[in-house]
Amino acid sequence: MVKVTVAGAAGGIGQPLSLLLKLNPLVTELALYDIVNAHGVAADLSHINTPAVVTGHQPSGKEDNSAITAALKNTDLVVIPAGVPRKPGMTRADLFNINASIVRDLVANIARTAPNAAILIISNPVNSTVPIAAEVLKKLGVFNPRKLFGVTTLDVVRAETFLGGLLDVDPSKLRGKISVVGGHSGDTIVPLINYDSEISNKAKSRLSTSDYEKFVNRVQFGGDEVVKAKNGAGSATLSMALAGYRFAENILESLNGRNQPVLIPDSAYIYLPGIPYGKIFSDKHLNGVEFFSVPVRLQNGRIESFIDPFEGLVKTDEEQKLIEVALKGLTGSIKQGTEFVKGSK
Numbered sequence: 001m002v003k004v005t006v007a008g009a010a011g012g013i014g015q016p017l018s019l020l021l022k023l024n025p026l027v028t029e030l031a032l033y034d035i036v037n038a039h040g041v042a043a044d045l046s047h048i049n050t051p052a053v054v055t056g057h058q059p060s061g062k063e064d065n066s067a068i069t070a071a072l073k074n075t076d077l078v079v080i081p082a083g084v085p086r087k088p089g090m091t092r093a094d095l096f097n098i099n100a101s102i103v104r105d106l107v108a109n110i111a112r113t114a115p116n117a118a119i120l121i122i123s124n125p126v127n128s129t130v131p132i133a134a135e136v137l138k139k140l141g142v143f144n145p146r147k148l149f150g151v152t153t154l155d156v157v158r159a160e161t162f163l164g165g166l167l168d169v170d171p172s173k174l175r176g177k178i179s180v181v182g183g184h185s186g187d188t189i190v191p192l193i194n195y196d197s198e199i200s201n202k203a204k205s206r207l208s209t210s211d212y213e214k215f216v217n218r219v220q221f222g223g224d225e226v227v228k229a230k231n232g233a234g235s236a237t238l239s240m241a242l243a244g245y246r247f248a249e250n251i252l253e254s255l256n257g258r259n260q261p262v263l264i265p266d267s268a269y270i271y272l273p274g275i276p277y278g279k280i281f282s283d284k285h286l287n288g289v290e291f292f293s294v295p296v297r298l299q300n301g302r303i304e305s306f307i308d309p310f311e312g313l314v315k316t317d318e319e320q321k322l323i324e325v326a327l328k329g330l331t332g333s334i335k336q337g338t339e340f341v342k343g344s345k
């Protein structure tokens with residue numbers, strides 16, 4: 001019995017993500033929450049012939065907490081794509097003020113109604129919304145760092161696609177062979193392509209320095225291509241839904257009672273000092289940065305361990321430099337998120 005809640009289910013990401021979750025045989029209940037059109041999307045998906053029971057939950061006004069409470073009751077996993085998307089000329093940071101409050105309030109409800117659920121945050125800017133969530137959960141005394149994830153899988157999916165194109169390799173075969181670490185915005189995103197020796201050798205023999213730099217740049221700023229092409233209609237939705245589903249599926253598989261870690265780790269943006277496993281980043285590496293995207297192994301819906309890019313992933317000097325740039329960029333975003341909650345009532 002697995003209940004999944006999608007908060008922001010009627011949006012551009014929320015709808016296709018909910019569709020994919022409805023198709024997953026492990027999901028027994030799918031609760032769709034949104035401030036608009038939640039019942040419509042739920043009615044539509046409920047006609048699909050898979051076992052998951054779909055329920056729609058929409059508040060009748062600002063003060064109405066009953067819909068979110070019902071959506072969250074007894075849930076195992078909450079996926080949050082609620083918020084506003086990026087429009088041309090907007091950076092992820094521009095979204096901060098609107099999305100920060102949405103995430104803060106949703107997570108406060110999760111803390112009260114479903115404190116043991118795994119939380120997957122898609123709402124941007126992820127570099128700040130995840131620290132916001134952590135701060136809210138800490139404030140309410142229910143923070144479990146092993147169950148809070150910023151979804152950065154779209155960066156991994158893009159890295160696989162773009163590198164597959166450059167090396168003339170089927171990108172679906174690159175799964176688990178490229179890691180993307182750091183954050184989820186511009187130059188905080190760091191693809192590490194020398195994770196696997198076979199791919200590493202191919203990349204070294206086929207990619208010139210300028211091809212490599214273009215690859216890194218495209219992964220870092222790939223989201224802008226979609227924002228520009230959609231010309232005012234928003235940011236990535238379909239590729240994001242697939243990426244969000246891919247990570248949610250990892251969690252569902254890890255909940256499937258086998259008590260085995262999920263074998264192919266995908267990256268997620270997590271609170272590292274809180275994971276009491278293996279080598280925690282030393283301060284000299286982390287430079288005080290507490291949230292970082294790393295490949296995580298999952299077990300029973302929580303982080304079992306992670307792969308430390310400073311210890312466990314082979315890197316070139318170039319990649320090491322990219323990580324240092326990422327760490328600098330993350331410092332401000334994390335502080336912004338944490339201070340937003342500290343300044344809230």
Ligand code: NAI
Pocket residue numbers: 007008009010011012013014033034035036081082083084085086095099102106121122123124125126151152153154155184234235236237240
């Ligand atoms: P959208 O505007 O199409 O959908 C957002 C949905 O959230 C709407 O249905 C809206 O009614 C709902 N919503 C707003 N406030 C809410 C609240 N308080 N509670 C519940 N639902 C609420 O936007 P889209 O394109 O689906 O993007 C959603 C978010 O995902 C944005 O913040 C966007 O920047 C982010 N995103 C993240 C990516 C990632 O890789 N993590 C990639 C692409 C987008």
